[in-house]
Amino acid sequence: xxxxxxxxxxxxxxxxxxxxxxxxxxxxxxxxxxxxxxxxxxxxxxxxxxxxxxxxxxxxxxxxxxxxxxxxxxxxxxxxxxxxxxxxxxxxxxxxxxxxxxxxxxxxxxxxxxxxxxxxxxxxxxxxxxxxxxxxxxxxxxxxxxxxxxxxxxxxxxxxxxxxxxxxxxxxxxxxxxxxxxxxxxxxxxxxxxxxxxxxxxxxxxxxxxxxxxxxxxxxxxxxxxxxxxxxxxxxxxxxxxxxxxxxxxx
Amino acid sequence: xxxxxxxxxxxxxxxxxxxxxxxxxxxxxxxxxxxxxxxxxxxxxxxxxxxxxxxxxxxxxxxxxxxxxxxxxxxxxxxxxxxxxxxxxxxxxxxxxxxxxxxxxxxxxxxxxxxxxxxxxxxx
Numbered sequence: 001x002x003x004x005x006x007x008x009x010x011x012x013x014x015x016x017x018x019x020x021x022x023x024x025x026x027x028x029x030x031x032x033x034x035x036x037x038x039x040x041x042x043x044x045x046x047x048x049x050x051x052x053x054x055x056x057x058x059x060x061x062x063x064x065x066x067x068x069x070x071x072x073x074x075x076x077x078x079x080x081x082x083x084x085x086x087x088x089x090x091x092x093x094x095x096x097x098x099x100x101x102x103x104x105x106x107x108x109x110x111x112x113x114x115x116x117x118x119x120x121x122x123x124x125x126x127x128x129x130x131x132x133x134x135x136x137x138x139x140x141x142x143x144x145x146x147x148x149x150x151x152x153x154x155x156x157x158x159x160x161x162x163x164x165x166x167x168x169x170x171x172x173x174x175x176x177x178x179x180x181x182x183x184x185x186x187x188x189x190x191x192x193x194x195x196x197x198x199x200x201x202x203x204x205x206x207x208x209x210x211x212x213x214x215x216x217x218x219x220x221x222x223x224x225x226x227x228x229x230x231x232x233x234x235x236x237x238x239x240x241x242x243x244x245x246x247x248x249x250x251x
Numbered sequence: 252x253x254x255x256x257x258x259x260x261x262x263x264x265x266x267x268x269x270x271x272x273x274x275x276x277x278x279x280x281x282x283x284x285x286x287x288x289x290x291x292x293x294x295x296x297x298x299x300x301x302x303x304x305x306x307x308x309x310x311x312x313x314x315x316x317x318x319x320x321x322x323x324x325x326x327x328x329x330x331x332x333x334x335x336x337x338x339x340x341x342x343x344x345x346x347x348x349x350x351x352x353x354x355x356x357x358x359x360x361x362x363x364x365x366x367x368x369x370x371x372x373x374x375x
Contacts, residue, residue, distance in 0.1 A: 051300040061280065064301040098302075117300040117307045119334035230327070243330075249306055250327065 014053065014112045015042075019105055020085055026167040029091040029137055030103065031068060037110065041084040046070060046144035047121035047249075050088065053112040054098040063098035065090055067116065070144035072151050089140040089170065120249035125149045126219045129156045131209065133232060135197055135224030136163040138251060139170050142223050150178060150185055157182075160204065162190035162197045198228025205235055216240040222248040253350055255289055256358040258315065268293045272351050281346035282322075286312055286359060289350065297361060303346035308335040310345035317357030322349040337362050 017034035024030050036042060042050070049064045069087035090099050105111065122145040130149050134142040139161055149157050163169050175187040192200045209218065220241060222232050229250040236246045257266045268289060270277070275284030277292020281303030287310050290297045298309035305327050314321065318341050324332070328347045332338060343359075350357055 049301070049306070051302070062300060062302050064304070064306060115300060117309065119308065119331060120306070233326075244333075248330075251304070251306075 014114050016110050016112050019107050019109050019111070022105075022107060025089070025170050026091075026165075029089070029168060029170065031087050031089045032102065032105070033085050033087050034111070035085045039084055042067070042086050042116065044071060044086075044116035045121040045123050046072075046148040047141045048116035048118040049141065050113040050115035051117060052098070052102070053114075054101050056097055056101065061098060062114075064117070065102075066118075066140035068140040068143055070147040072144070072147050089137055091137045091168075118249070120221075120223070120247055121145070122148050122221065125152055125154045127155060129215075129218045130154075130158070131205075131218055131220050132157070132159040133201055133205070133220070133222045133224070134159070134161050135201075135228070136168045137170065138223040138225065138249075140223075141249060142221065143171055143174075145221060146175070146178075146185075150182055154184060157185045158188065159186070160188045160190060160201065162192060162201055164192065164194040164197065166191060198224070198226075198231060201228070202231055202235060205232060210235065210239045214240075216242075218245065220246045220248075222246070223251070225251045253353055253355040254357070255286065255350065256316075256356075257290065257295060258358065258360040260360055260363040266295055268295070272353055272355070275349075281310070282349050284349045284351060285346055286310075286321075286343070286348050286350070286357075287345035290345065297345050299346055301346075305331055305344060305347055308332065308344065311335045311337070312343055312345045312348070312359040312361055313337075313339050314341040314343055314348075315358040315360055317355055320350060320352050320355035320357055322347075322351065324348070 015036055017036045019032050020035045021033040044067055049066045051062045051064055054061045054063050065088040067086055068089040092099055132142050132146055146159055161169050169189055179185050179187040190200050220236050222229055229248050233246055233248045237243055252269045253272050255268045270289060272284050276288050278288050280291060280299055281287030287297055287299055287303050300309045301307040308331055328344050332342055335342060
């Protein structure tokens with residue numbers, strides 16, 4: 001059957017942002033600092049993403065990129081100009097044509113996007129202990145969530161960031177600085193071979209928050225790549241944690 | 252041939268697609284053979300802000316007929332649907348609900364609003 005001849009246009013308003021700055025965390029990992037050309041700040045909840053319109057071979061694709069900057073942090077301390085600039089962070093993946101296109105952009109180029117989107121968010125600091133688990137660039141949505149969680153008097157917060165090399169532990173100095181200033185925030189790092197990252201995270205979570213005590217009132221936030229995220233989700237949910245207390249985003 | 256009838260809550264004209272599920276994928280976003288894949292492959296727009304990866308609810312559809320003909324929803328889809336506005340007992344995410352039966356007749360309604368409309372409006 002021939003395809004329909006007409007398409008419904010996209011109903012969401014698109015915005016345009018200019019690339020103000022590029023920062024390479026590692027050879028395959030980059031941040032873009034984006035300024036909406038209409039100068040209006042992007043209002044978002046920590047954890048959300050924007051959907052970037054990627055032009056590829058005569059068509060466009062929507063690809064999601066988490067907002068790595070925080071609506072709560074001091075912008076100049078983040079190296080951001082005091083305007084509407086926000087940050088996205090991403091890494092090269094095999095066959096990732098969208099991210100290849102992003103890597104080809106230079107300062108001054110513009111991109112079109114819609115959003116923010118996403119339900120993996122943290123709006124109000126939890127009143128119970130919060131555990132954040134992130135794999136490499138999956139720290140992007142977690143970063144503003146941690147800052148929101150720590151933005152006022154709060155229950156204990158633990159962040160475990162895992163990666164296969166030290167230069168893929170992004171924003172390390174920032175989290176160490178926060179841990180130095182905030183006695184209720186703990187920052188822990190795991191460096192493990194790529195295929196073992198989720199085994200290490202699983203073992204650590206099981207030891208401390210499943211076998212370690214009977215407290216099941218914690219809030220768990222998991223972001224990462226592939227089935228390992230689902231294994232971690234199931235570890236908590238199948239061992240007494242409420243379904244809605246275990247939030248996750250699987251890339 | 253399977254048949255997918257699409258009703259638009261915003262009043263756009265109804266569309267009917269006849270397709271062979273074995274020919275999936277029809278496009279490149281969403282699960283192969285999913286409602287999103289079928290619609291995009293037949294030039295019918297359905298929002299999918301996350302690229303069809305079960306990370307948002309913008310491809311929320313309400314199944315009006317043929318729900319048993321769709322693949323079973325997994326926990327991740329159910330978690331995401333919890334956040335969808337206008338959730339109904341027959342809601343599915345277009346990127347996850349796959350039609351495999353070559354004799355299936357499925358009708359879906361595409362809601363007017365999604366959860367992100369408010370935050371988008373605020374940012375505009």
